Amino acid sequence: MRDTAVVGKSVNRADASQKVTGQVLHVGNIEMPGMLHVAVLRSPHPHARIIRIEKSRAESREGVVAVLTGSDVAAMPGVDPYFGPAFRDQPILAIDRVLHVGDPVVAVAAENLRSAQDALELVPVDYEPLPAVLDVLEATRPESPVVHEEIRPALSFADLAHLRPAGKSNVCYHYKLRKGDVEKAFSEADRIFEDTFTSPPSQHVPMEPHVTLAFVDENERLNVWSATQSPSFVRTELANILGLPLNRIRVRVPYLGGGYGAKVYAKLEPLVAILALITRRPVRYSLSREEEFQTITKHGVVFKLKTAVKDGLITGRECRVYWDTGAYAEIGPRIVHKSGYTSAGPYRIPNVSIDSYCIYTNKPPAGAFRGFGVPQLIWAYESQMDIIARALGVDPVEFRMRYALDEGEPFATGTPVQAFGLRACIREAANAIGWSEPKPKTTAGKPRGKGIAAGVKAVLTPSISGAIVIMSADGSVNVLSSTVEMGQGSETAMAQIAAEELGVGFDKVHIVQPDTDVTPYDTITAGSRSTYHMGNAVRMAAAKVRKELFAAVASKLEVSPDDLVARDGRIFVRGSEERRMTIPQAFLAKFGSLGTTITGQAVCQTSTIPMDPDTGLSEKCTEYWFPSATAAEVEVDPETGKVHVLGLYSVGDTGTAINPKHCEQQLVGGAIAHLGQTLFEFLSLEDGQILNGTLLDYKIASILDLPDTIKPVLVQVPHESGPFGAKGVGETGGLTVSAAIANAVEDAVGVRIKELPLTP
């Protein structure tokens, strides 16, 4: 990598001071004259037929402006009442049937929130309860109730076109991979390890719940302010639903108070947009925390994992993964597919068979969650790796190093891995925890143990990011990007990349927040994809600006543009720094005028070689990988079984770290989030009702739950196509936490737990 001035430096966050002073704009802060507020009546049943909805009393209540039902939406001319990123299976408001507890049935828009909420009590709904299916394995049985009789595929993504829903079954998508001859491996095996690991549904719990504000502007265009991770997608979804041209819809996204996957794809936007169109008033809907739990969850997973060992070597692995996607597919099918092919782990295993199923149940829908399904898989395969190592009497670190793929080796899909620092991650995690040091002692009667886990996630591919870079004559820069700043530090990273490429100070760069009128298309802000994709787009767009500047300077200084270097706002001849121009001088030479701008735009587009539908094999299934390892040290209370994590050592291969401090913070953030997922977070459901859907009952990791030691370690294997060699880091820290802790628990107390969370 070239010598850099800004990239690779741990500059402070661009948005730090505004955030700590509470000044930043969130959708919840936007006040508009005449704005209406929304309350939604939701289904009390996991599955029922709607017999009758009586709106009239609510409609006549003072302050109520609109009362909307699913059949109202279905009757709107030109409106498609269904949406969804993989399948169009989700009604904007329930039509005929409700499919989960919390399914939206009636929406009221009123002058204030209290009026809207009160009006809900004036809307009697008669239901006929229907048999519900609430267990993911039961749901696969032919005799189970079928959640969706008919579903239509979504059309927005060519790479989702193969996600065709199955017939009248709750299995709405099935991914399979066949490598080698698994049956033969099992028939020839000395030993077969067969385990079932489960992960419960949980929730993202972003500090800011979902919130959307919509209005029709003076040019009859639909404006939407939304807390979304996917402004471009939301625009497309609204255009599809409403039958509007894309450029009649403007989606803007200010700062998000966290996303974690909860805010990808459309959520509240279709409903709020329709209310704005009907009422011709600005309309805002903010979810309560209870509604947040009913709106989107993390997939509960049952993973049946079977591994063949012959002569002490792993020879085959069979993965059957059952994903509970709830009442609507949401992005479940893509999760099942994209994470599916990593189910057998990043290991050299000659024979692999994977079947990964996306399954409807009458529960709240499940979607993307930091790690996009991979943490649930690693939980299983890394737990079993320890089981096997222990059974074979091999040190767990040594055991993993034996099988871990090396640069250029084929993944299970056949794709050769590239920029693949997995072995370095395992090594660094072992070093960090002092793996080879003497066994931990028992403290005050509490047994202690160490565990390690490794794993890998692939980045969402194909995917696309576009950026525009506008430099002004004083060297200050605006970057137009649809990447959403949701706490991950993308504004800072993009500003560093633009500053580096243009040779200006980091503080000279302003990031224009997502606004689909002006910021180019971006697939989503999720899946640790932005630093690579948007970073590349920003870098390439900035390079175009630099090229124009250099041309002006080169002609003035009578040198070749190739001999020029930009740094600290100056452009000089390499090797003779006294021959130089400032950026304003260069602009004046080019344009004869200050105040002028130079614009560059670029798109980063990655692609796959499509998988063979029968075998799941592809020479290129992803653009790049995120190897990761976690080492954990725990102490277990023998009386209560309570696990206290003493140390977490989180190692990620981020490629070149654009901002090392922020990369480390991301590793720590991911580790803490999954510490909660490992030790206590789960959605408790009974008869389809969430029993702990408030923050009084649902616990996330607090400062008191933090390990005594939490240490991030960056492994920086640069990716040759990444911006300055960067890959990404958003999810890496969380991938391998659960198995590392469970492995440490077994090390401490000899008990193998196969169900998350590891509650006492």
Next chain:
Amino acid sequence: MRDTAVVGKSVNRADASQKVTGQVLHVGNIEMPGMLHVAVLRSPHPHARIIRIEKSRAESREGVVAVLTGSDVAAMPGVDPYFGPAFRDQPILAIDRVLHVGDPVVAVAAENLRSAQDALELVPVDYEPLPAVLDVLEATRPESPVVHEEIRPALSFADLAHLRPAGKSNVCYHYKLRKGDVEKAFSEADRIFEDTFTSPPSQHVPMEPHVTLAFVDENERLNVWSATQSPSFVRTELANILGLPLNRIRVRVPYLGGGYGAKVYAKLEPLVAILALITRRPVRYSLSREEEFQTITKHGVVFKLKTAVKDGLITGRECRVYWDTGAYAEIGPRIVHKSGYTSAGPYRIPNVSIDSYCIYTNKPPAGAFRGFGVPQLIWAYESQMDIIARALGVDPVEFRMRYALDEGEPFATGTPVQAFGLRACIREAANAIGWSEPKPKTTAGKPRGKGIAAGVKAVLTPSISGAIVIMSADGSVNVLSSTVEMGQGSETAMAQIAAEELGVGFDKVHIVQPDTDVTPYDTITAGSRSTYHMGNAVRMAAAKVRKELFAAVASKLEVSPDDLVARDGRIFVRGSEERRMTIPQAFLAKFGSLGTTITGQAVCQTSTIPMDPDTGLSEKCTEYWFPSATAAEVEVDPETGKVHVLGLYSVGDTGTAINPKHCEQQLVGGAIAHLGQTLFEFLSLEDGQILNGTLLDYKIASILDLPDTIKPVLVQVPHESGPFGAKGVGETGGLTVSAAIANAVEDAVGVRIKELPLTP
């Protein structure tokens, strides 16, 4: 020109329905929570020293948030208290001295306008009156009071760098041109025609007066909404004044209720921005109509014109033009320069001498006005052309045709004229009015007469326009441009150009209004420059988008991109239309995803060959020309002398008309505006006080003043470098009106009037 689908068609305005329903957003409609309102105390003296300002009573008045004086501004660290586009001679609020009646002295920002206005009465200001200079010719005398002792040039434009203010004199800029030997021509002449023509100061009277709203946003960036014709310039000016990076300032411009040159360059923005920075509240200032008259005016001009004739031929011409720019230069020096070189007319005259002077007086500042000074010049030289023709016994049309420059001939500056339909304009005007038909009769005792006038304006060069075009996957398009829609129809023209280039329907294009965060630099929206400059930028940016689309289609259809044609949202193989793809299909082929975008950006930059400072000669002094002619028929009441215009025939060479109907409307609009300027509009000043500074006293042309017949005629001589051959039309209709009417009056009653307006 190629066969076009949208360009050259008279589609309806893109903004028609919103405007007629009163929905469109103007700065005056924007409401912000906590917004303050501004009132300004202005000088009652044309020239005085400020002895004392007592702010305390006003400051303590309820509702008053800030009371600001010029010395407060001067004391702000890092703030330059002066601004101005040519010279930085104008204080944001008066410092030490006031220089004209209406000069802003104290500004109050208060919770409501009434409080602000009332507070002004609580601010006593003591003045020491000083001798004032109120006449433009007197101001040139050495013994006259000097308005500015010291002035600094502005630095934003390299092409204004030569506009160096003179020493301690009221002549702040002097343009000269020397071609041939004028002295010899006069010494050898048979006859010398020497006349002085005057034009009074007047005002633009846009329906919407100046208005600016500023606030500091949550990211500590200065946001300005302003009714300005020059968002890019305003941003630069504010950055210079406030010492802020350009990208910390965001200037947005919604629809303007007219501009006519009044709203170019900075006006209220510096004051309102400073009040917003001080109060940390949104602040809006809207001028009253009275203040509008005190803020910016049209230059009053004295034009001493001397023409030598020998053997019946014009052999030489001497022009001495005195421009009264008032107390601040504003853009006066550029007007004096840019219009200056056209002072002798578009005629073949071998010897020319021009001296054009920009002169300070203690009157309200004068700036750009539709035509940028050229109407005042044409008024003079076309009046004299008739005087000479009459004296020589030559038909005025024939006389002009004899001298009118032909394609490729050198202008007075030496620049060969190009795409120069002047002769066609004269011919068409004569045809339209029936010039060769029998003399008009007297009606009911009122003599009638016909007159003609021709003239030419050059476009502002160098100048720069940048545009970004973003096409979405459904073929809808956003155009990002800093061109201001102020009624002239630029949104429609740009949409037609983008639609034509991309082969989509006109209604598919949305124009994103100026927003300096995202719309690239544009010099100004003025001077009939936008259709050419921004039109070219939009066309080139769209062509880049088309190129990417074509590449995708070509690869899919296995043809060369050169064989493809885009039309009606389809891309097909030339000559075999069945081989085609829709735009969404092309996007899907390229990106595998709908909702995606393709972005193109381009800049149109025109340049001159700088003039020789001693001779004013240049091989290229402008990018292109606007030839124009008007024929007028009048009836004069012999009792009152009242002139009634029976017919106006307005002919303009617009190049290819992007939208013929709108071009015709522009010709008509320009003609009506200058009908008012010709017949009755003038600012009546006494001791520097405007006596008619309200719409009760100052009359503009109303429906009752319209001629019985008003007919626009387009001469379309395409410019090879214009978008589809277009030039521009914003000012053309007004250039030649005054002289045509005066010439008709002489034809009717034999009286030659040399002073505008032609009041009874």
